Amino acid sequence: MAKGADLTLINGQFCKDVSVGNRGLAYGDGLFETILVRDFRPLWLDDHLARLVSGAKQLNIPCDVAELKRDCARLLGDFSEPAAALKIVITRGASMRGYTPHAARPERIVSIAAYTQNRQLWDDGIAVAVCQTQLSSQPKLAGIKHLNRLEQVLAAEEIHRRGFHEGLMTERGLVVEGSRSNLFMVVGGILFTPSLSRCGVDGIMRQRVLKHANALGLETRIKEFGVSALCSAEEAFVCNSVFGIWPISKVECVHMQIGPISRLLQREFDTYFYL
Amino acid sequence: MAKGADLTLINGQFCKDVSVGNRGLAYGDGLFETILVRDFRPLWLDDHLARLVSGAKQLNIPCDVAELKRDCARLLGDFSEPAAALKIVITRGASMRGYTPHAARPERIVSIAAYTQNRQLWDDGIAVAVCQTQLSSQPKLAGIKHLNRLEQVLAAEEIHRRGFHEGLMTERGLVVEGSRSNLFMVVGGILFTPSLSRCGVDGIMRQRVLKHANALGLETRIKEFGVSALCSAEEAFVCNSVFGIWPISKVECVHMQIGPISRLLQREFDTYFYL
The missing domain is CATH 3.30.470.10 (Aminotransferase class 4, branched-chain amino acid transferase, N-terminal domain)
Structure with missing residues (x-):
């Protein structure tokens, strides 16, 4: 071979x-x-x-x-x-x-x-779109990484066409995840990530981030939130087990700060992905 | 070859x-x-x-x-x-x-x-289950016959395990279609079939049934309805372009009559499927 x-x-x-x-x-x-x-x-x-x-x-x-x-x-x-x-x-x-x-x-x-690997997005952060293609709710398939991925294909086409790095997918007005990543935001020093009980993929990196955050003494909460809550968060990032953690520097045309908790968590995983 | x-x-x-x-x-x-x-x-x-x-x-x-x-x-x-x-x-x-x-x-x-072809179900009618697996709403994929069919696979497993011929799939409490067919019911002599704007497949046989019914002078309406409305309908049937029309003789444990409109429409299509 x-x-x-x-x-x-x-x-x-x-x-x-x-x-x-x-x-x-x-x-x-x-x-x-x-x-x-x-x-x-x-x-x-x-x-x-x-x-x-x-x-x-x-x-x-x-x-x-x-x-x-x-x-x-x-x-x-x-x-x-x-x-x-x-x-x-x-x-x-x-x-x-x-x-x-x-x-x-x-x-x-x-x-x-x-x-x-491309380290630049890890360092500089990414611009995320809010996809027009929404996730449908299907509790019988929520969490698992099955092969029915047309929603993600349609979302990826939008993201590519509009020149974004990643896109957020919503369900009934609430943000669930990225097209190929999970989502976290920080408000009042607390780390929030959406529930995956109705749709979304239970990412391995999401599980790791929650575990490490808890070990670092950070408070974490599974909670649904909308795009406007995300835009006014102190910081936010997406993650998956291939690229690690990408801080969000922009949601559509709204700028966001790359904050200390994103950087702290990146340092936790640096050796796994880049060093 | x-x-x-x-x-x-x-x-x-x-x-x-x-x-x-x-x-x-x-x-x-x-x-x-x-x-x-x-x-x-x-x-x-x-x-x-x-x-x-x-x-x-x-x-x-x-x-x-x-x-x-x-x-x-x-x-x-x-x-x-x-x-x-x-x-x-x-x-x-x-x-x-x-x-x-x-x-x-x-x-x-x-x-x-x-x-x-198996003519027996065309003649005798079928027992349909109401599937626990529900359809999810995805207007961007509704109507088309795409390859993301895990909901139908899960439904088919239920139907097979419970010994039914076909199963009905609901979305938010409303019946949309069968696992591999479209659904019609007759109430007050009017032929009703559910809307497919949020989910479901726009079946070729469904299109044909609507066309023939109109040509026969039957009134047809696209309208959402629940399982209880279906059970109290005068008659009901499922259809697809491979088996044609199967009258429904039972929904779960509720018996239904095979009615004259189902038989009339079957006669319209008899030559296509069986004669």
Whole structure:
């Protein structure tokens, strides 16, 4: 296998194609994880696998963590680039025509590709749009990282077209998350992040930020808020487990300060992402 | 190419695999159609293609109808079974990592498989469940037949597990459609079907039923209603362009009469589906 080129294992075999009968393609019937690799090591792999297992339980797709770990280790051993992104997809596999998920044999797809971090946005902060595409409320799918991502695709198109770095997605007027990140704001020294009980992805980095903030003695609250509350916050940032923490310097045309709590939390995670 | 076996064309070439980088698999970033074939002829192909084009416009995926028609004609010519189901999938194709839909080359997947109609449910009617899985409201995706179908998969699992033929899906307490069909009820001799402005699929058979009902002098109304209104209706049925019209004889444990308007409309479509 050529070193450096993207590698993919499907059910443990080197391969880059899936059957047209795959329910991941037919219905988005599956889940995924994207994991940062630095110095040949996947960041927080166990947390990602735990979220995958929890999503698989919710969708009732069997998921063998030991096999996934073996696939990841094999790809990491064969890949020559120290900085990469590892992607895990599990689908319910192929089945007969129709939505009913009977007689399907689950399929796992693990791939790795070179990936370079861009530190500039971490340092300078980002401008975020407020997306016209809103999230829909679906408690049965909230939190998990499933393959039904058309809302995010439509939002990403808006963000790209309007020249923003990231976009915020709302549901019934309340901000839930970024198109590919979770959101935090600071008001009165307290760290707020929206609830994910109706929609949104329960990000691994969000979990880590909450844990570290608590360990640092910061008060944290899960609470819904709107765009205007965000704009008048002392500081705000978005985060995910690939880029880390990006402070928000602008929401649409409203400027925001990059504040001390964002910087404090960035220092907590600096070594994971950049040093 | 073996006659009788399922056939698939991907971008006009016989093939049964798609790349793992396909955005249909990664994000459900695409659309599909399922078309009944009888006596080697696809039923209402132009209507299906028109809906596909309209969905493609909404998702901003280029879609070449002439190519799709050529693919369909080729499969129909090569397939030995007179009764079949033709499936068209279009996806945005493969792209770089991430939700942003840039630099993707759209992909079309057309396949055919033998399919046998079951007339019994047309004659005897069906029992429908009320699914616990509800539809979420997303006006940007309402009406089109996109590949984000996890809600339908969860609903189908419920329906299968509980031993029903079909299940009704609600949104905020109002019935919208079946898991794989549209819904009609008759009250005071008027034919009602729910609005699809917030969610649901604008079915080809639903369009046909409305057209034929009007031509027959029946009054039709697009109007939202709940399960209790449905249960006390004079008659009700579900429909799609593969099975036609299934009268509802039971909603959960509530019995319903199969009425004259359902039978009248079935007679209108009998030749398309069964004779």
